[in-house]
Amino acid sequence: MKPPTDRGSLALGAYVYAVLAFIIVPLVIVIPMSFSQNDYLAFPPSGFTLKWYAEYFDSRQWRAATWLSVQVALLTALFASVIGTAATYAMIRGRSRLVTVFQILLIGPIIVPHIALAVGLYLFFQTIGLSGTIPGFVLAHTVLTLPFVVFTMAAALGKVDANLEAAAMSCGASRFQAFRLVTLPLVLPSLASSALFAFIISFDEPVVSFFLSGVRQKTLPRRMFEDIEQNLTPVIPAIATLLIVLSILILLGAHVLRSRSVTR
Amino acid sequence: MNIASARQSATGASIRISRLEKRFGAVSAVDGVDIDIAAGEFVALLGPSGSGKTTILMSVAGFEFPTSGTIHVDSEDLTYVPSNRRNLGMVFQNYTLFPHLSILDNVAFPLKMRGLRTAERHARAEAALATVRLAGYGHRRPNELSGGQQQRVALARAIVYQPRVLLMDEPLSALDKNLREDMQLEIKRLHAELGITVIFVTHDQSEALTMADRIAVLRDGKIQQIGPARQLYERPTNLFTAGFIGEMNFVDVAVQSVGDDISVALPWGETWRLPATAAVERLAAGEAAVLAVRPERLQLGAGSPGQVVTVTLSDIVYAGSALLLIGRLPDGTEMRARIPGASQLSSLAPGDVASFTIPTEAMLLYRGKR
Amino acid sequence: MMEAGRSHFWHSDGRQLSGLSTLLLLLPFFAIIAFVFVYPILQLLVISVLEPHPTLDNYARVVENPVHMRVLMRTLWTATLVTALSVVLGFPVAYYMSRAKGTVAALVAVCVILPLWSSVLVRTAAWSFLFQRNGLINSALMALGLTSEPFKLLYTQSAVVIAMAHVLLPFMILPIYGALRSIPNDYGRAAAVLGATRLRTFLEVILPLSLPGVVSGSLLVFLTALGFFITPALLGSPQEMMISTLVSKQIREVLDWPFAAALVGVLTVFVTLLAIVFSKTLRFDRLMGNAS
Ligand SMILES: Nc1ncnc2c1ncn2[C@@H]1O[C@H](COP(=O)(O)OP(=O)(O)OP(=O)(O)O)[C@@H](O)[C@H]1O
Ligand SMILES: [Mg+2]
Numbered sequence: 001m002k003p004p005t006d007r008g009s010l011a012l013g014a015y016v017y018a019v020l021a022f023i024i025v026p027l028v029i030v031i032p033m034s035f036s037q038n039d040y041l042a043f044p045p046s047g048f049t050l051k052w053y054a055e056y057f058d059s060r061q062w063r064a065a066t067w068l069s070v071q072v073a074l075l076t077a078l079f080a081s082v083i084g085t086a087a088t089y090a091m092i093r094g095r096s097r098l099v100t101v102f103q104i105l106l107i108g109p110i111i112v113p114h115i116a117l118a119v120g121l122y123l124f125f126q127t128i129g130l131s132g133t134i135p136g137f138v139l140a141h142t143v144l145t146l147p148f149v150v151f152t153m154a155a156a157l158g159k160v161d162a163n164l165e166a167a168a169m170s171c172g173a174s175r176f177q178a179f180r181l182v183t184l185p186l187v188l189p190s191l192a193s194s195a196l197f198a199f200i201i202s203f204d205e206p207v208v209s210f211f212l213s214g215v216r217q218k219t220l221p222r223r224m225f226e227d228i229e230q231n232l233t234p235v236i237p238a239i240a241t242l243l244i245v246l247s248i249l250i251l252l253g254a255h256v257l258r259s260r261s262v263t264r
Numbered sequence: 265m266n267i268a269s270a271r272q273s274a275t276g277a278s279i280r281i282s283r284l285e286k287r288f289g290a291v292s293a294v295d296g297v298d299i300d301i302a303a304g305e306f307v308a309l310l311g312p313s314g315s316g317k318t319t320i321l322m323s324v325a326g327f328e329f330p331t332s333g334t335i336h337v338d339s340e341d342l343t344y345v346p347s348n349r350r351n352l353g354m355v356f357q358n359y360t361l362f363p364h365l366s367i368l369d370n371v372a373f374p375l376k377m378r379g380l381r382t383a384e385r386h387a388r389a390e391a392a393l394a395t396v397r398l399a400g401y402g403h404r405r406p407n408e409l410s411g412g413q414q415q416r417v418a419l420a421r422a423i424v425y426q427p428r429v430l431l432m433d434e435p436l437s438a439l440d441k442n443l444r445e446d447m448q449l450e451i452k453r454l455h456a457e458l459g460i461t462v463i464f465v466t467h468d469q470s471e472a473l474t475m476a477d478r479i480a481v482l483r484d485g486k487i488q489q490i491g492p493a494r495q496l497y498e499r500p501t502n503l504f505t506a507g508f509i510g511e512m513n514f515v516d517v518a519v520q521s522v523g524d525d526i527s528v529a530l531p532w533g534e535t536w537r538l539p540a541t542a543a544v545e546r547l548a549a550g551e552a553a554v555l556a557v558r559p560e561r562l563q564l565g566a567g568s569p570g571q572v573v574t575v576t577l578s579d580i581v582y583a584g585s586a587l588l589l590i591g592r593l594p595d596g597t598e599m600r601a602r603i604p605g606a607s608q609l610s611s612l613a614p615g616d617v618a619s620f621t622i623p624t625e626a627m628l629l630y631r632g633k634r
Numbered sequence: 635m636m637e638a639g640r641s642h643f644w645h646s647d648g649r650q651l652s653g654l655s656t657l658l659l660l661l662p663f664f665a666i667i668a669f670v671f672v673y674p675i676l677q678l679l680v681i682s683v684l685e686p687h688p689t690l691d692n693y694a695r696v697v698e699n700p701v702h703m704r705v706l707m708r709t710l711w712t713a714t715l716v717t718a719l720s721v722v723l724g725f726p727v728a729y730y731m732s733r734a735k736g737t738v739a740a741l742v743a744v745c746v747i748l749p750l751w752s753s754v755l756v757r758t759a760a761w762s763f764l765f766q767r768n769g770l771i772n773s774a775l776m777a778l779g780l781t782s783e784p785f786k787l788l789y790t791q792s793a794v795v796i797a798m799a800h801v802l803l804p805f806m807i808l809p810i811y812g813a814l815r816s817i818p819n820d821y822g823r824a825a826a827v828l829g830a831t832r833l834r835t836f837l838e839v840i841l842p843l844s845l846p847g848v849v850s851g852s853l854l855v856f857l858t859a860l861g862f863f864i865t866p867a868l869l870g871s872p873q874e875m876m877i878s879t880l881v882s883k884q885i886r887e888v889l890d891w892p893f894a895a896a897l898v899g900v901l902t903v904f905v906t907l908l909a910i911v912f913s914k915t916l917r918f919d920r921l922m923g924n925a926s
């Protein structure tokens with residue numbers, strides 16, 4: 001007698017890999033297209049050229065948009081990780097009846113549709129002159145990324161024994177020194193990876209940027225939106241390829257940080 | 265009424281496991297195991313962690329297909345039959361009651377799978393709950409019962425469809441000691457009442473010794489010894505079993521001659537003549553051997569026929585029914601003795617030298633070194 | 635109060651911070667959320683009922699105009715389709731992922747998580763390449779001889795639904811995966827040994843126990859889909875507008891603020907109510923791609 005072949009498992013496996021292909025193929029497909037010599041986006045791609053990458057790097061408009069997005073994303077990562085970590089630390093170590101309020105406010109930016117926030121901010125920022133400015137983008141993106149920072153940091157800080165700080169304080173450290181010398185080093189990898197995630201969320205954020213962008217100050221996603229909407233040039237696959245590479249680098253970075261983490 | 269009929273129809277099945285092998289990549293989890301189990305027998309699989317107990321049970325249950333070998337139940341080849349068509353009962357370590365179903369629906373689950381109608385399902389499930397003394401608990405949810413009660417429900421669920429074989433993988437190890445002993449009795453009682461064949465995996469040797477008709481001792485996927493508790497304890501067939509089951513003293517000796525009797529040289533220079541029956545394995549002159557003696561067989565002072573050893577005592581431990589004396593033989597080998605009737609011996613103190621008699625029939629000889 | 639399991643997440647024993655330090659550390663968070671999140675949204679809601687004068691007319695315009703009602707219905711219907719498609723595509727993947735080990739598990743996890751961290755625009759752009767007249771899908775169909783004429787795929791509702799399901803799939807897979815992972819393997823085995831076929835084991839044991847994950851994932855996908863902007867704007871046709879594209883049009887072309895605010899109000903209130911009703915089931919902390 002032979003072990004029976006397991007048709008059910010085979011069918012499930014086939015279905016799952018088909019779905020995974022559905023997930024991955026659209027991401028991967030832009031890579032060969034970005035090297036295609038065709039001036040319009042046809043399939044299959046033909047030839048090999050780097051001219052679309054050159055066009056992206058040579059274009060003042062693309063460069064300006066990218067530089068704006070980089071600045072905004074860096075500042076957002078900094079703001080969100082500092083503010084988010086401080087708040088999470090206070091919620092975990094502090095005595096406060098604000099827990100419930102905190103949780104509701106935290107989930108707000110995830111639940112409330114981005115279009116609603118975008119429209120609201122568009123109106124608000126226009127009246128106070130923040131529309132299309134770097135501080136405006138950074139404030140908006142900080143709100144959008146805070147929940148992710150808090151979830152990451154809550155998981156990490158929750159694993160640090162509160163008695164470690166108590167021990168440091170019994171050795172003469174102040175509260176802040178105890179945090180800086182004991183807790184912070186332990187959660188540093190998580191802090192770094194939450195900053196990475198905040199960076200990429202901000203860098204790729206399309207909806208709020210769409211409404212806050214001015215005529216001159218346009219983020220990269222906003223420029224891409226216009227290009228896709230109007231003429232869909234082959235520069236888009238080149239930029240998409242670069243963005244995918246960036247995502248992979250960020251995920252790899254987060255993975256390395258996590259495997260280094262003591263509080264895993 | 266249903267239990268009465270259950271008692272008549274649900275007699276156990278015989279099980280034959282032949283040349284069973286299971287490899288996971290390079291790891292040989294089960295390595296050529298043969299076990300023949302009679303109908304209605306209670307067999308325990310005992311062995312250290314990783315010895316392959318669970319893998320054997322999973323193969324019988326149909327969750328693992330063996331790399332080679334066969335499994336027959338009542339001479340029907342079940343080796344590659346899916347588990348849902350084997351009609352076996354199984355109790356898992358962590359209860360595995362379905363949390364979204366009531367106790368009654370949990371017990372009725374196998375009957376539902378067998379297409380019984382609701383009324384009959386519930387009647388039979390109630391009856392099965394009564395056999396494990398949980399009548400009236402049917403409407404509760406699993407998380408409303410204690411661990412012991414949950415495991416009794418799992419037991420009810422495993423017997424409600426009158427399987428001929430009941431498999432249990434460390435069913436009691438999640439319970440605390442008192443509950444465990446209650447459940448041991450409960451399972452024994454059910455076994456006697458239903459006449460079902462039981463394979464019971466445990467790493468607790470006293471559990472195996474008290475519950476099972478026969479015990480299979482496993483190590484690295486191989487059977488070391490299989491037999492009734494008494495045989496395993498009194499005359500283990502190899503050094504591993506001798507050391508694994510119960511407490512045992514071991515002394516390295518050298519075999520000098522083998523004839524009508526066996527003479528062995530002890531490390532402190534003496535030579536003893538032992539009856540040929542002391543050798544559990546074949547011995548040859550010039551070989552190294554191990555002399556094994558259970559601590560409770562040692563007698564304080566000179567007594568019945570045997571060999572006398574002098575022991576320098578290092579610890580004297582009052583252990584309730586007996587006194588545990590720990591000391592060293594002249595060559596430094598540790599020797600333990602359990603002496604009943606502890607109260608008379610209060611005069612002994614650490615540092616004292618005591619002499620013990622080892623009765624001739626208490627000595628066993630194995631090949632090799634300890 | 636929150637359930638016990640949740641609130642211990644926020645508390646730990648040991649030395650506590652003083653009330654003042656707690657407040658100071660929380661201040662930046664509450665300040666930014668109050669000014670950059672709560673205020674702008676409230677302001678919109680206020681505008682929607684106060685302008686041009688205190689009235690519910692703006693909401694009446696949403697409900698009474700059949701064109702706008704159709705947009706609302708289309709939005710609900712699209713989100714429903716996206717959710718259904720995501721369950722059908724996502725559940726088996728989550729199930730497979732929960733059982734996989736080693737390299738296979740890592741591979742599947744990467745496939746699920748990588749898209750989560752790549753740009754929505756990239757993914758939407760990719761679909762517009764695939765759906766073009768001379769894109770991959772039409773080329774493949776014609777090469778296989780299944781059609782001689784390229785289909786019109788781009789700017790259809792199908793294109794929007796497929797691309798949105800693609801974008802939102804991780805939000806479906808991860809909660810289901812979390813729920814499935816918490817079901818011990820022995821449950822499936824117990825069901826099998828008790829006589830259940832694989833289908834019945836799935837229907838009677840695995841599915842009911844994973845239902846919280848399915849509900850959570852479905853809600854996340856549904857709620858997010860309702861307010862989706864980028865994908866419908868780029869892949870849909872103007873004739874088949876969804877609520878977010880309508881809002882954008884009101885603001886950028888018609889400049890009808892009160893009406894746009896009412897539309898946003900309808901969307902926000904609806905989404906928030908759903909989230910409150912299901913607040914017990916929604917698990918946001920599962921979304922950080924902690925698939926390990
Ligand atoms: N699915 C598996 N994949 C790889 N190796 C396995 C698998 N299952 C078991 N093994 C290996 O097979 C050997 C026997 O395992 P098994 O679970 O049968 O031991 P056991 O006697 O039940 O141990 P324990 O007392 O710890 O439960 C072990 O070395 C184990 O690591
Ligand atoms: Mg085991």
